[in-house]
Amino acid sequence: MEITFTLNGKKTTCQIKASATLLELLREALNLTGTKPGCHEGECGACTVLINGKSVNSCLYLALNANGKEITTIEGLTKPNGGLDEVQESMIKNGAVQCGFCTSGMVLNIKALQLETMQNKKVPGSGIKNSPNRNEIKKWLEGNLCRCTGYVKIIDAAEEVFNKGK
């Protein structure tokens, strides 16, 4: 079957098997290997991508449901000139990357929190406030496992992104 969606800002059409997950489509058909397969069962968050700005485990998401949606992978976060997104910059600066296998998912989930808080700014009283505090960040990142860093620097990196926005 055929689906059409926006992938990292570009309209994309492809043929898929009905049973294919978004993770398989991205990694195997589209060679976007920055999205990492950690468990294939929605537990580790390494395969997190943004779908219409929300973070989703791509291993649990059927590719056919991507039809008509806007998908951002880690490759789409880097600017065309090679410049990095502020979340990526903050991860590097804060020493939040060790082996890096969880990093794509972490970056995109922090990005999702940033997008969500920006959205909530427009709707007073909804969800997490303008700038999530450390505990809210920790809770938000609960679905992304990391074995190397002990999370501290990742939380620091996220906090710095939000503090900058203050």
Next chain:
Amino acid sequence: MSKKLKIIGTPVPKHDAKIRTTGEAIYGHDIKLPNMLYGAILRTQHPHAEFTIDVSEAKKIPGVACIITADDVDTNHIGYKRDHPILKKNEANCCRDEIAAVAAETKEIAQEALKRIKVKYKVKKGIYNPHEALKKNAPQINKFSSGKFENKNIAEKFFYEHGNLEQEKKNSVAIVKRKFTLPRMTHACMATSNITAHYTKTNGKLLLYSSTQVPFLYQRDMAHALKMNPSDIRIIQPIIGGGFGSKLDMHPFEPICALLSIKTGKPVQILYSREEEFIASPTRQPMEIELTAGVDKNGNFTFREIEIIKDNGAYTSWGATTPFVIMQAFSSLYKIKACRFNALAVYTNNVFAGSFRGYGNPQATFALERVIDLLADEIGIDKAEIRLRNANTKGEITGQGLHYDTCGHKECLQTVIKKLKVEKKKVEKKNRFKRGIGYASMLHVGGGAKIYRSDGCGTTLKIDPYGFCTIITGSNEIGQGSETVLAMIAAEELGIELSKIKVINTDTDVKPWDVGVHASRTSFVAGNSLLGAIHILKEKLNNKAAQLLNEKNKNFTYENGNIISPSHQQIALDKVVREMHFTEPNELAIASYFYEPSSKFQDKDFKGNVSGTYAFASQSISVEVDTYTGNVQVLDIHVAQDVGKVLNPLLLDGQIHGGILQGVGYALTEELIFKEGELLNPNFHNYKMLTAADVPNIHFYPVETNDKQGPYGAKGVGEAPLIPTAAAIANAVCDALDVEIVELPITPERVLKAIAEKKNNKKNK
């Protein structure tokens, strides 16, 4: 170091962080080669069974390129004791056992083929408890073992002693004896195990894209397994998604993948699923430790007597050798007059362990530090005081022969004792939440560990005509940041900016020899190796610069890409390199150096100075226990660690935090649960790894002792932060509840049980 450092000691972000943050880094999972086949492994359905196997139907499936069983291959057994057949024939002995393997055009076809392989099992009663295995009438579990010990199911044995144990028992005013049980924890690397093998039939060369931590030993082991010449095997390490010791052994799936490639002449890739990773990748060694220890009337430790029984599983991995490190903790952490140590690794039909960050030391430290608290209680000394009184000191040579040329033990202890401000107040409803504190220290090798004939590392250093520097190092990057530290050293010494420094470290055909990433050795050994190469290269550069500048005094400094003479003449480094290349005597700006630490191979009694230097650390931890639910919340962790010298505070923090959280997991949540040899929780849902929400407040105080052997005074740091954490948490829980904890992890269930036992004991009194 009298020279003022510019780069060493600063928080330089990781050299390779950028590609790991953008998705550009190529991990083993991302490799795709033309005509590549996908490999998959059939494992036994029963931990212990005889079986017959028929692959004829499976072979007929279109897209199946090759199926192998034990009958199709001619290989040597693997493992440190060579007691492990790569593919098992007729008999399965643990739930991981590989009985057939498939290579197919797609992953789906490979999985389909596995389903169509017909296996008939005759299930046998296995032995899942080492004590059962030691019984006289127990059958021999591993038929390939050397059988050199008095019991056929003993895989390995260690004995060590120093001092006069009987005399020290007499000198003791209190003696405590306890038995501790330690669980199986697994590495749970975020990237599952993976390998891509590419055999070229025309020239007989095997190329392996492998995540091993020890490429040169792996090359040798692979060659032995496959009956090949090691130099016909080239190992390239892609970016590695987590190590922690899991990749020290070569595991059966790796030669299996090579065999599939050899049989088909095509590249073959094997990627573990997460379930397979839980089942078939190594674990921390589970064990029972019985510790008897004494203290004299002055509060000085007198003796320790240790009996350890380790569950070796069905085959022997490096995990069996963890007593090397375990005995060090018992013989040499705190001053101890006499020590007698016995450890057995016993075959069972369980899975085998491997090496895991700390290498037995977290287990030993848990037992040791729990007993110290009990001894303190026995003689009525404060728990901090008894530790300070017995702390190791600079200049000490321990009973085992370890030389503490520098030693930050006391300072570490003093720091964490001071920093932990105890709030013993009960929170919320009275009686429900109880707080406690616990201390623990650790000793670990800090300058490599001479357990092979060499503990060395080679470096080739090159400066190109554009002033860029390439470090070709034997050491490996597994995420810990070794590339960054090496680049910082080169930048510091050569005055070259970091962006102009490249580190090449992934190819056994290119890089010089090194033992591998283990024993927290890389910054120490590879750093010293690089410094040696820099020294040689600078002599060459100095000579040329002196000639070009007409300088007699060759006491040059290197700054901002220039070589500067004592009389402030300067010349660009790249120009000097060009002149070296293009004018007589026409030489390259290249130098090689092999660094071998001053450490000694231990004798047959396990005595000798096994490391270039030793690392010490202490932690003090506060917890709050919910006595209704049994839940333990870790509040604050204070950690002081003798790191010798801080090379990069940012990366150092990362090692500390990461190690500590693994330690908290070991203490509280992580355990592979087996029933009759089968794993019951092979997924992240039921194997509880900690998340961001569980992170306690970690306060880190580096202690700098400037060891003269270390690069800039630095010691190894990687394993240490994990080692004392579980011990300190257990001590804190016992302090909070006045209970005894003898088993990890300290789950809510075990806490409630301990509370109930305490109540029963009171009633009975």
